[in-house]
Amino acid sequence: FPGPFTDVVTTNLKLRNPSDRKVCFKVKTTAPRRYCVRPNSGIIDPGSSVTVSVMLQPFDYDPNEKSKHKFMVQTTYAPPNISDMEAVWKEAKPDELMDSKLRCVFEMPNENDKLNDIDASKPAPVLNTSKQDGPMAKPHSVSLNDTETRKLVEECKRLQAEIMKLTDENRHLRDEGLRLRKVAHSDKSGSPTALALRDNGSNSLPSLLVVIAAIFIGFFLGKFIL
Numbered sequence: 001f002p003g004p005f006t007d008v009v010t011t012n013l014k015l016r017n018p019s020d021r022k023v024c025f026k027v028k029t030t031a032p033r034r035y036c037v038r039p040n041s042g043i044i045d046p047g048s049s050v051t052v053s054v055m056l057q058p059f060d061y062d063p064n065e066k067s068k069h070k071f072m073v074q075t076t077y078a079p080p081n082i083s084d085m086e087a088v089w090k091e092a093k094p095d096e097l098m099d100s101k102l103r104c105v106f107e108m109p110n111e112n113d114k115l116n117d118i119d120a121s122k123p124a125p126v127l128n129t130s131k132q133d134g135p136m137a138k139p140h141s142v143s144l145n146d147t148e149t150r151k152l153v154e155e156c157k158r159l160q161a162e163i164m165k166l167t168d169e170n171r172h173l174r175d176e177g178l179r180l181r182k183v184a185h186s187d188k189s190g191s192p193t194a195l196a197l198r199d200n201g202s203n204s205l206p207s208l209l210v211v212i213a214a215i216f217i218g219f220f221l222g223k224f225i226l
Helices: 085-091 111-121 146-225
Strands: 009-016 023-029 035-038 041-044 049-056 070-077 098-103
Touching: 009 070, 023 035, 023 049, 023 085, 041 049, 070 085
Parallel strands: none
Antiparallel strands: 009 049, 023 041, 023 070, 035 049, 070 098
16 A cells, blocks of 8 residues: 555455356455455456455554554355355355455655656646747847947958068068078088188198298308308
């Protein structure tokens, strides 16, 4: 039985007769004051079924208390000419009785189930598509006046001029950089030769002085000797 148990809770039992004879049934419970069974007895024709409604009366539910309530469905084959149901059950022998026992279980819905039930009970929103609403309002378009348009055009021209100026400066700087690279390259390539000439000149100067000094010494020595 699903809670809450503040109102009557109904559970249905379906009894089916698979045999080819009529069957008498009777529903019993261990707590007759807590339940109302309709119908609590009757006859089921061959191949037919009967739905039995079991109604639980409201009570204070205690989750810590275990349910001890049980139901028992007794059945027996109906005699050919049945007129009194009570007499059938009194005269039935124990080996002619068939029974099925059921235990009652109480379940309280959780919070999610409660929310789902509340949402399901709410009516679905209805969209009003009547003609009174009229067509959807169009968004307001933003228009620029002539003064703002001229300002934008002038600003675009000024930006284009700045871009051209920066482009020319960039080209000039690039050409200057190429020229400086060429000069630096020529200086690097010519510097070893100049250094070699300087070294040769500096090295040949003492030799020349030695030769001149030797000539003068030889001249003076020859003059004194002669």
